[in-house]
Amino acid sequence: MQERDESKSKHDLFQKLQLRLQNLWQSVDTQLDSDCDILVVPSLSLDRNELLKVEGCIHYEERLLFSLMRLSNPRTRLIYVTSVPLAPIAIDYYLQLLPGIPFSHARERLLLLSTNDYSLQPLSQKILKRPRLLDRIGQALRPDRSVMICYNSTEIERDLALQLDVPLYALDPDLLYWGTKAGSRQIFAECGLPHPDGSELVFSDRELAQVAAKLWERQPQLQRLVVKLNEGFSGEGNAILDLRALGQPSSHSERVSAIDRAFASLSFQGANETWPNFQGKIGRLGAIVEAFVEGDGKQSPSVQGCITPMGTVEILSTHDQILGGPDGQIFLGCQFPAAAGYRRQLQDLGLAVGKNLAAKGAIERFGVDFMAVPNADGSWDLQAIEINLRKGGTTHPFMTLKFLTNGYYQLEDGLFYSQQGKAKYYVASDNLHQPHYRGLLPNDLMDIIAHHRLHFDTSTETGTVFHLMGSLSEFGKVGLTSIGNSLAEAQEIYHKVEEVLDAETQLIKSQPTLPIAWRCR
Template sequence: MSSKRVDMMQAQLASSATVGEQFQILKEQLRDRWQAVERYDTSSDADIIVVPSLSLDQRELLKIEGFHHYEERLLFSLIRLRNPRTRLVYITSQPLHPSVVDYYLQLLPGIPFSHARDRLLLLSTYDSSLKPLSQKILERPRLIERIRQAVRRDRSYLSCYNSTAAEQQLAVELGIPLFALDPDLLQWGTKSGSRQIFAEAGVPHPDGSELVWTAADLATAAAELWERQPYLKRMVVKLNEGFSGEGNALLDLRHLQEYAPGTVTHADRVAALQENFAHLKFESKGETWANFGSRIPELGAIVEAFIEGVVKRSPSVQARILPTGEVEILSTHDQILGGPSGQVYLGCQFPADESYRLRLQELGLRIGKNLAEKGAIERYSVDFVAVHQPDGVGSREWDIQAIEINLRKGGTTHPFMTLRFLTNGRYDLSSGLFYSQQGRAKYYIATDNLQKERYRGLLPNDLMDIIAQNQLHFDTSTETGTVFHLMGCLSEFGKLGLTSIGNSPQQAEDIYSRLVKALDEETRPLSDDDPSASHCMPMSWSRV
């Protein structure tokens, strides 16, 4: 279908249909064309518009240092330009540093730099306000028109970080299908919605509450949970729309045993729990109950049992739902968590441990089919807690509990897609491993949080010098090395993202450790008194 024909259809739709109706019609177009635009071979002829808007609660985003640079996390999409017939539009709030763009384009094997650069259009709103990028674009009709004119709308689609009413409106304004979740289904990616999906799909998950909207109701829900599980030691309080663990808090019951079930009345227990909300242990640095509690009427909250365990891990499964309704498992990871009680996402290892990765795939598929029945499409991930438990006969097994669904791209998306696009390899469901075209199994370590005070002031060009001098770059001939992201965070926050890829778990860890050592050496302070506070990933990634 020609672009002129598409224009005529969109004009007719706009005169008679609501935004939601137009969005649904565009989604039907996506179902017809997605196979062509998603192919990774050279026959694919597509225009891709990437809008890496973090359309999330802005007050919650403020808890993440350098979050406004997280628009760079989807720059792995530039690797799609390895296909000589693909064109790509990438839009950001502020212009990207030229060195960052050049870095990604030089990763493309077999494609002249100039050829890839000619097929890339970089646009910016030149707006550093806290509003999500999608909203900034909607406020600039001339920018929207420039995007419309730059692409062939009969063979293009819109890609985003997460989907809200703003992305829906932008898709309709452009007349281009959005390959993302229908915003009407966002509830299934909240904490309470996740729990409902787990129950419907028969997936094990911690005991917990339904959604509440006041601190008083939260205290009642916590008391009821404690009464169902009298030996519970801790509970997790979660804002319903929190993310990356930053909206979580821990309620320690071990200091409240005088109010335990069987000691006082239900009403006294509720009152004591509500009073102790002021002493919650927050995952986000600087968070207070005054602020956290004020968000409950706005975002809602749940409380659920905290899963204890001496040997405990946080694996996840990533998948996507195609426009046809088919569920495709993409990967599994063991997540690396930090924060006061280990609930904040820092990084990941691929793949997840072999003792449970196939089980993760099975549970992820079950959840995906439930979501597909509700009309969801595109990417989703499920986070779990895995505890090593005795099985009663002298050996041990893993107890796996699902804790939340993310209906968006996340911290494990860009590392895996970077690997996939760079190697053009395949994920093997039978083993849970990823193989390059040469048949080599690939492993990686990734983080958004290699952060040290001593890294502050490094410009993107400085990082390129360090990469070159220490030979830290990704080698396309061996398909090993490190790929960097979040380079815009480096100068102001001393923060960097990266994916270290190897042909074994040990090689990936060695590559990561060598990188950190080189950065530390290159930024060694003049004096022996280094005041830097490190938030970097641990030097040893070996699984517990």
């Protein structure tokens, strides 16, 4: 009873705190008021076991470094907190990109803080455990002129917001269900969006076999099923069950038994996953089964939107996702915009989902992933797959483009235009990853970028912006957004970066004693 009262009290306090957000918004264009303190807490508050599958996951806190570009407004102050200290050269790199603002002026309005904690605990939890750090953050924020943003919102982020008395521009954790696999399917049904046939949420492998058998019986021609943990992300937590290997069981009980036996040989999309481990997660997180979308030439597009504190829904972008893994389920990157054949349709479907979410009280970012299969007449069959109620792999490249060019997204054609009216395109990834990149420090990357002129050129508004630099040395992985005046140019810029990094790292191995600056001459 006491726990219930405390939970209700916390809920009521949070709702009251969130009312301040409306006073910090200038308009319906998702822009914060210029005179505002922004606390960035890029905590990946996700299932630890699933997050372990992502190499260098602690460095994904750097994904939100595009937020530093908000300092282009001379009255904005920003506090960026991370688990481990960021490389100074990475901060300088972003601040040098700011259009029209002296570096020193922006640097004075930026406070960088770190917990110096390499553990896999969520960053928000680390901050809550450090009262002196909490106090320092609180003292740096102006009452009633501050807002906290994060990667994803959970009860931990809500507790942190309450502790600091700062409103959280993110989803109310009470609404997290709508971003799960089961919650997504419910919203698709409510909105009348086409989506694959699937099951309700279950919490045991025996129940999973039962609902999978029922799905197979509804669709006897089904070739494959997708088993999804209810709270998986980026394709992690997905597994493929190939029904073609199970023959044609003659009864429901035989189907259930055949599927139950086949679970041990599931094709897992995440690294180093096993059935016993996955089985335990079903009991803890829940799972669904869904018909696998087959089809030659299929694509995996997404639409990204935003809900303001006033409840207004805005479509921000569409993308074609770049997927990998054994069965093409793992998110590797994206390209902007999505193909013209379904771009407008994505916007319409995304708007319907956004309005449904807004009516439920959701705010901030949302994304909807689809599968697109070409029809014989040239049209596309779109099937909604899942909703993401957080910042994702398409958030930081689009916001980087927006801040760099001060441009705008046009709904009429689904393109983004710079202030000069030129359409802009990009290819982005968090996973430019090679073993021979290991050992490269952020300073080394800067040397390579400068020598080969790979950096973003403000005069042409083309080039590459890098992120996840902290993961290079240990994991050989870096993120990048390559921007061009056409999709072909963006792809060419991206591939040039790959070629240069491969050539430079091979050169380093052949001449290990020479400084990079000398080798580049």
